[in-house]
Amino acid sequence: MAATLWFAQPLFNLRSGGNPIYVEPRTVVVMLLDQMRPVEEVLSRFDSAPTKRIDLGILTNPDGHRIFIESAGLGLLAIFMSEMRLLEKKMVLESD
Amino acid sequence: MSAESRLFDAIKYLGKLTKPFPGAECELLLDNEIVTGDFLILEVSNMRFIGPNLDLFPDADPRDGQLDVVWVDFDRCKEWREYLKALRNGEKAEAPVKTRRCRKAVFRCVEIPAHVDGKVFLTMAAPISIRCQPGVLEVIDFS
Numbered sequence: 001m002a003a004t005l006w007f008a009q010p011l012f013n014l015r016s017g018g019n020p021i022y023v024e025p026r027t028v029v030v031m032l033l034d035q036m037r038p039v040e041e042v043l044s045r046f047d048s049a050p051t052k053r054i055d056l057g058i059l060t061n062p063d064g065h066r067i068f069i070e071s072a073g074l075g076l077l078a079i080f081m082s083e084m085r086l087l088e089k090k091m092v093l094e095s096d
Numbered sequence: 097m098s099a100e101s102r103l104f105d106a107i108k109y110l111g112k113l114t115k116p117f118p119g120a121e122c123e124l125l126l127d128n129e130i131v132t133g134d135f136l137i138l139e140v141s142n143m144r145f146i147g148p149n150l151d152l153f154p155d156a157d158p159r160d161g162q163l164d165v166v167w168v169d170f171d172r173c174k175e176w177r178e179y180l181k182a183l184r185n186g187e188k189a190e191a192p193v194k195t196r197r198c199r200k201a202v203f204r205c206v207e208i209p210a211h212v213d214g215k216v217f218l219t220m221a222a223p224i225s226i227r228c229q230p231g232v233l234e235v236i237d238f239s
Contacts, residue, residue, distance in 0.1 A: 046236070053231040054158040055142050059212055062221040068213045069233065070146070072226060073139035075120045076168075077147050078209035080110050082216040087109075 104184055106148035111180040119170035122205040126165055127198040134170035137193075140201050140226050141166070150183075152191055161230035165196045201226045 057068040066072075119134040139146055141164045144156045153164045168176050168191070175192035182189035203224040210220040 049236045051234050052159065052237050054233050054235055055161060056229045056232050057140060057142055057163060057226055058229055059224060059226045061224045066212045066215075068142075070143045070213050071139050071141035072210070072212045073137065073141075073146075074122065074203065074205055074208055074210045074220075075135055076110070076114060076117050076137045077139060078211040078216050079117065080113055080147060081211050081214065082209060082218075083109070083113060084106065085216070 103148055107180050107184050110148060111177050111184075114173060114177050114180070117173075120205060120208040122203055124165075124167075124204075125202040126196045127200060129196070129198075131167075131196075136168040136170050136173055136176060138165075138167045138203070140164070142228070150191070152193055153195070159231065160197075161228055162197045162199055163201060163226060163228045165198060165201055166193045168193050199228055 054069075057072060059066045059068060059072050114136065117136060119136060120138065121134050122132070122138060124131040124138075139152065141153050141156060142158045144151060144153045146152050152166045156164045172192040179189045179191050203226075204222050205224070207219040210217045210224075
């Protein structure tokens with residue numbers, strides 16, 4: 001989910017000084033549903049929250065390598081993501 | 097608009113996109129197993145949820161050193177739409193998916209849209225090989 005990556009990006013340099021940091025997607029999803037603790041509370045736990053190591057996916061094709069955290073796929077969900085992106089852009093333009 | 101209604105709309109839209117989707121002919125090699133067919137959805141994941149919060153990988157473990165592969169056969173379009181409808185209605189439903197767990201997946205497909213996390217590609221050159229790199233990303237767990 002793009003939102004997960006969006007959330008991860010600001011965290012990137014805050015604690016690790018360049019090492020990748022990532023927030024478990026489920027946490028972010030819960031946040032999107034307004035059921036998570038306030039951001040202030042999360043940030044207050046930033047230095048004390050436990051860390052864990054997770055796997056990465058590596059996609060290779062004739063064009064090169066791409067790394068993914070969540071998923072890679074083909075077909076309907078790729079079309080859906082593309083269409084949703086276009087809809088979001090349209091909504092932003094209309095609101096301006 | 098609340099997050100719940102955005103999610104509701106997204107699932108509804110996914111259902112709407114399902115109808116005209118022509119299916120994707122593809123051949124997969126999942127470790128040593130060959131799978132061929134026409135697919136509606138074909139995803140390889142490290143995580144449990146995908147797209148508009150679809151719980152397609154309930155047993156996914158991002159620390160098991162393996163990939164979870166899930167797909168929906170094209171001839172199960174109707175069941176897929178019924179599944180999405182049930183989600184919209186807040187009902188519990190089982191997705192009409194097939195799943196495998198593997199260390200490496202190779203796709204040979206016709207040219208169809210693909211995504212890698214949130215990045216979408218209108219076409220992606222095949223063959224596509226996906227492997228798992230275990231435990232290489234350190235994350236902060238706020239859960």
